[in-house]
Amino acid sequence: MGARIIVVTSGKGGVGKTTSTANIAVALAKSGKKVVAVDADIGLRNLDVVMGLENRVVFNFIDVIEKNCRLNQALVRDKRVENLFLLPAAQTRTKDAVNTEQMMELCALLRPDFDFVLLDCPAGIEGGFKNAAAGADEALVVTTPEVPSVRDADRIIGMLESMGKSPIRLIINRFRANMVQDGDMLAREDILDILSIKLIGIVPEDDGVIKSSNRGEPLTFGLNSPAAQAYANIAERLQGRDVPLMELDVGGARGFLSQIKRFFRLR
Known part of the structure; x- marks a missing residue:
């Protein structure tokens, strides 16, 4: 069957997609x-920087689509872990440089040679999102436990559903249990009530995430932080393994939900 192609997206930027x-x-x-x-x-090419591979980029996936290079010439192999590759974006082109059909063609090229294809998609609901998501089978939606982020995630989920992506699963990022307890942040149950999709992981707020991004060394190269373990658990669940969710909720201001439901469409 080839790779599972999963789009990773969010309703707004800056949530950790x-x-x-x-x-x-x-x-x-x-x-x-x-x-x-x-x-x-x-x-807005950033994935190469976060992965620490920016100095090895020669071609990008637009070059592949436009047949300026072969696919294997554009793929950047990560020497730190076997079987990990990056296909970078073009930094000097606009989001309309690729259309839906071209993105589906690219995904078809990748599918036979990989187990997983993860598409780091533009945030928001513009054409760039639709084009990037076109070739995906499944979706991961990233949100933070804040009303604007969850509201925008709700819109993205509706669009993914209309595009026939399934399953659509949720990652709650930058979770702070103390703020939930104080009623200043949405609790896990609040978010799930609003979005009505399956939760695949909760990633706690972790200063190591910023440090690792600046160094170009994703946290999951090691497992010495809560966020790293949370991401590793998400990867396990994607492979069908039954891994319990990390116990991060210490209670929640469930009453906060009733104050914000008016901001969301009925699902």
Whole structure:
């Protein structure tokens, strides 16, 4: 059957979508799967930096689509872990440089040679998102436990459903249990009530994420932080393994939900 092609997306920028893509890709590769992380955010190329591979980029996936190079020439192999590759985005092109049909063609080229293809998709609901998500089978939606982020995730989920992506699963990122307890952040149950999709992982707030992104060393190269373990657990669940969710909730202001439901469409 070839690769499972999974788009990693979010309703708004800055919620950790690219960091999640990089860390999950590393964790899947460490478990023995052949993985390619595709930076589909044309013009804002960041996945290569987060993965620490920016100095090795020669070609990008637009070059592949336009037949300026072969696919294997554009793939960047990560020498730190076996079977992990990056397919970078073009930094000097706009999001309309690739259309839906071309993205589906690219995914078809990748499918036979990999176990997992992770598409780091542009945030938001514009054409760049639709084009990037076109070739995916499944989706991971990343949100933070904040009302604007969850509201935007709700819109993205509706679009993914209309595109026939299934399953669509949720990653709650930058979770802070103390703020949930104080009623200043949405609890896990609040978010799931609003979005009505399956939760695949909760990633706690972790200063190591910023440090690792700046160094170009995804946390999942090691497992010495809570966020690294959370991403590794997500990779395990993607492979069908029953891994319990980390116990991060210490209670929640469930009453907060009733105050914000008016901001969300009925699902």
